[in-house]
Amino acid sequence: xxxxxxxxxxxxxxxxxxxxxxxxxxxxxxxxxxxxxxxxxxxxxxxxxxxxxxxxxxxxxxxxxxxxxxxxxxxxxxxxxxxxxxxxxxxxxxxxxxxxxxxxxxxxxxxxxxxxxxxxxxxxxxxxxxxxxxxxxxxxxxxxxxxxxxxxxxxxxxxxxxxxxxxxxxxxxxxxxxxxxxxxxxxxxxxxxxxxxxxxxxxxxxxxxxxxxxxxxxxxxxxxxxxxxxxx
Ligand code: SAM
Numbered sequence: 001x002x003x004x005x006x007x008x009x010x011x012x013x014x015x016x017x018x019x020x021x022x023x024x025x026x027x028x029x030x031x032x033x034x035x036x037x038x039x040x041x042x043x044x045x046x047x048x049x050x051x052x053x054x055x056x057x058x059x060x061x062x063x064x065x066x067x068x069x070x071x072x073x074x075x076x077x078x079x080x081x082x083x084x085x086x087x088x089x090x091x092x093x094x095x096x097x098x099x100x101x102x103x104x105x106x107x108x109x110x111x112x113x114x115x116x117x118x119x120x121x122x123x124x125x126x127x128x129x130x131x132x133x134x135x136x137x138x139x140x141x142x143x144x145x146x147x148x149x150x151x152x153x154x155x156x157x158x159x160x161x162x163x164x165x166x167x168x169x170x171x172x173x174x175x176x177x178x179x180x181x182x183x184x185x186x187x188x189x190x191x192x193x194x195x196x197x198x199x200x201x202x203x204x205x206x207x208x209x210x211x212x213x214x215x216x217x218x219x220x221x222x223x224x225x226x227x228x229x230x231x232x
Contacts, residue, residue: 021091031059049082080109099128103135142167146179
């Protein structure tokens with residue numbers, strides 16, 4: 001992967017960024033995503049935010065090498081603290097982190113006034129999709145698009161959300177993804193087939209335990225029922 005040729009995962013994340021967007025890419029590492037989108041004239045301005053000095057310096061170097069220092073600003077900052085009001089950001093990408101971390105970045109950003117609610121959020125959690133969807137639903141975001149894809153034998157989900165009139169989601173929609181559940185493509189089936197096997201194994205271990213964690217057992221049983229229903 002480089003700034004010219006993104007991984008399939010990042011390319012798909014980038015495909016959900018609106019044309020001519022002013023983008024904040026949070027956790028930008030080498031700034032591959034904003035640089036690639038700028039080179040394709042997909043965005044007009046970007047902030048590449050990084051909290052760790054090493055990746056921040058890699059991002060700075062990449063932006064300089066690409067001759068884009070006037071249109072991509074690299075900032076060493078925690079989460080959405082990288083965004084300033086004058087940036088007029090209207091799309092935020094947060095990719096390659098756990099759903100819980102992405103959720104806490106969004107929560108802090110909301111509380112610190114770093115988002116005004118008009119931004120499109122393009123999120124790619126590596127795990128913990130449900131907790132992220134719950135945050136979106138609790139904060140009046142509608143999930144407008146979702147994708148599930150496989151790369152290097154790993155499965156990734158992309159969640160695109162915008163603040164719209166409040167949408168309510170069922171527990172199953174939050175668990176599987178409302179759009180993914182509608183589409184149920186091949187990668188989705190494969191993921192949930194694997195999850196079924198893994199959860200059945202966990203359940204059988206828990207049931208052998210001397211002191212059964214009853215709540216956890218019930219939760220897994222319920223999820224197994226949902227998964228079987230979806231795969232049927
Ligand atoms: N977004 C890139 C991608 O999807 O390929 C890089 C993903 S990398 C696994 C995660 C990056 O997020 C790391 O460079 C890490 O330092 C950064 N990161 C983690 N927590 C962060 C935070 N609170 N604010 C900004 N960056 C953060």
